[in-house]
Amino acid sequence: MTRIKTDICIIGAGSGGLSVAAGASQMGADVVLLEGHKMGGDCLNFGCVPSKALIAAAKQAHAMETGQPYGVTPVQPTVDYAAAKDHVHKVIETIAPVDSQERFEGFGVNVIREYGSFISPTEVQAGDTVIEARRFVIATGSGPFVPPIPGVEDVTYYTNENIFDLRERPDHLLIIGGGPIGMEMAQAHIRLGSKVTVIEGAQAMGKDDPELAAIVLEKLKAEGIEIIEGAQAEKINQSGDQITVETPKGSFTGSHLLMAVGRKVNIDKLNLEAAGVDYDRRGVKVGDDLRSSNKKIYAIGDAAGGLQFTHVAGYHAGVIIRSILFGLPSKAKTSHIPWATYTDPELAQVGLTEAEARKKHGGKLEVARFEYEHNDRAIAEGKTTGLIKVMVVKGRPVGASIAGAMAGEMIGMWAMAIANNLKMSAIANTVLPYPTIAEINKRAAGAYFSPKLFDSALVKRVVGFVQRVVP
Numbered sequence: 127m128t129r130i131k132t133d134i135c136i137i138g139a140g141s142g143g144l145s146v147a148a149g150a151s152q153m154g155a156d157v158v159l160l161e162g163h164k165m166g167g168d169c170l171n172f173g174c175v176p177s178k179a180l181i182a183a184a185k186q187a188h189a190m191e192t193g194q195p196y197g198v199t200p201v202q203p204t205v206d207y208a209a210a211k212d213h214v215h216k217v218i219e220t221i222a223p224v225d226s227q228e229r230f231e232g233f234g235v236n237v238i239r240e241y242g243s244f245i246s247p248t249e250v251q252a253g254d255t256v257i258e259a260r261r262f263v264i265a266t267g268s269g270p271f272v273p274p275i276p277g278v279e280d281v282t283y284y285t286n287e288n289i290f291d292l293r294e295r296p297d298h299l300l301i302i303g304g305g306p307i308g309m310e311m312a313q314a315h316i317r318l319g320s321k322v323t324v325i326e327g328a329q330a331m332g333k334d335d336p337e338l339a340a341i342v343l344e345k346l347k348a349e350g351i352e353i354i355e356g357a358q359a360e361k362i363n364q365s366g367d368q369i370t371v372e373t374p375k376g377s378f379t380g381s382h383l384l385m386a387v388g389r390k391v392n393i394d395k396l397n398l399e400a401a402g403v404d405y406d407r408r409g410v411k412v413g414d415d416l417r418s419s420n421k422k423i424y425a426i427g428d429a430a431g432g433l434q435f436t437h438v439a440g441y442h443a444g445v446i447i448r449s450i451l452f453g454l455p456s457k458a459k460t461s462h463i464p465w466a467t468y469t470d471p472e473l474a475q476v477g478l479t480e481a482e483a484r485k486k487h488g489g490k491l492e493v494a495r496f497e498y499e500h501n502d503r504a505i506a507e508g509k510t511t512g513l514i515k516v517m518v519v520k521g522r523p524v525g526a527s528i529a530g531a532m533a534g535e536m537i538g539m540w541a542m543a544i545a546n547n548l549k550m551s552a553i554a555n556t557v558l559p560y561p562t563i564a565e566i567n568k569r570a571a572g573a574y575f576s577p578k579l580f581d582s583a584l585v586k587r588v589v590g591f592v593q594r595v596v597p
């Protein structure tokens with residue numbers, strides 16, 4: 127048995143763990159990084175990167191069928207599903223060196239390719255190595271949750287961890303789960319030539335603003351996706367090549383099944399009891415400083431039991447680096463964290479939704495709205511389906527919701543505004559190039575100020591006075 131003493135031991139080489147390892151090692155700390163599976167974690171290998179690559183392939187196929195309004199004769203694309211998956215893996219391979227063991231060893235990180243398990247409050251065992259560290263960082267991420275639906279253990283099903291290895295296009299893809307993963311994969315597959323049925327136990331895209339979710343769902347249905355809501359899967363069975371999902375709203379049969387119900391944190395192998403770390407099914411219990419009940423042990427990203435996004439893990443890494451390396455008080459917030467669903471149209475959110483803002487701020491809330499159909503660039507590109515809503519309290523945005531083209535890019539301006547406590551005037555005063563989709567953000571700020579300027583009797587009296595008196 128080999129023993130190592132180190133400053134920081136990081137368990138998990140996904141987005142958060144790699145960010146801590148890179149920052150800490152380059153600033154002089156002695157770092158050990160444990161990874162029992164793939165460097166880069168879920169995002170690179172099974173999540174964000176491959177899903178967006180497949181969506182990009184699907185977008186190319188869809189464009190071939192939808193050129194008529196632009197004077198381009200539509201054609202039926204010939205889709206090579208296996209080649210589309212080759213594109214997915216080429217994208218992963220292109221990005222992989224950034225997350226590679228070799229790169230981090232170049233930073234001076236001691237990378238051990240084993241799973242870590244606590245054997246005491248100050249020690250972790252990884253294979254035949256015991257690591258004693260001043261600080262530990264749990265960055266183990268999450269994996270797909272497969273609910274115990276009767277019959278599921280007897281059928282062939284896919285999750286995000288293996289759907290990107292499938293080489294034969296599904297004839298009819300059944301998807302259990304109408305959240306972001308389910309809807310992104312539904313649209314990608316229907317555009318690549320599959321028939322798709324989404325089975326959702328509650329409401330599809332139910333965590334988003336319902337008005338904006340409806341805009342997206344209407345488009346998905348128009349493309350031919352069958353979306354069954356309020357249909358909890360009660361039983362699954364397989365006969366030959368056909369899989370049937372039974373629900374209170376009927377039975378649905380297809381050739382392939384994708385489970386996209388949700389995520390579960392990867393903490394089962396950690397033996398957290400030995401470390402004196404409190405946890406529950408959501409993850410490690412941490413405070414705003416991301417420390418666990420054992421003050422030597424931090425948890426970040428999905429393992430910390432909060433928002434499950436790659437960029438949150440990266441943000442958490444920055445928070446704890448300030449604390450671990452410099453001894454500075456540092457706390458994580460969530461009010462400025464954006465997220466996006468990369469359907470077409472996209473759906474993005476930062477801060478409070480309208481419903482959340484009304485509940486929290488009541489009559490102090492003002493909602494500024496602007497529709498894509500009034501934006502010149504959206505008109506030119508034929509992408510006029512969309513809406514932005516900005517929730518404003520005392521002149522400052524507390525939330526923004528966008529459904530429409532490039533919503534994931536557009537939300538960045540509002541994330542910056544909320545993170546820096548900017549006023550709506552900061553957006554209104556910004557000059558943007560014409561014509562751009564981003565002007566929608568500025569027009570939303572204009573929609574907030576317009577009633578105050580154009581419908582104000584006081585403003586009109588002042589203007590009238592100036593015109594009469596000032597030479």
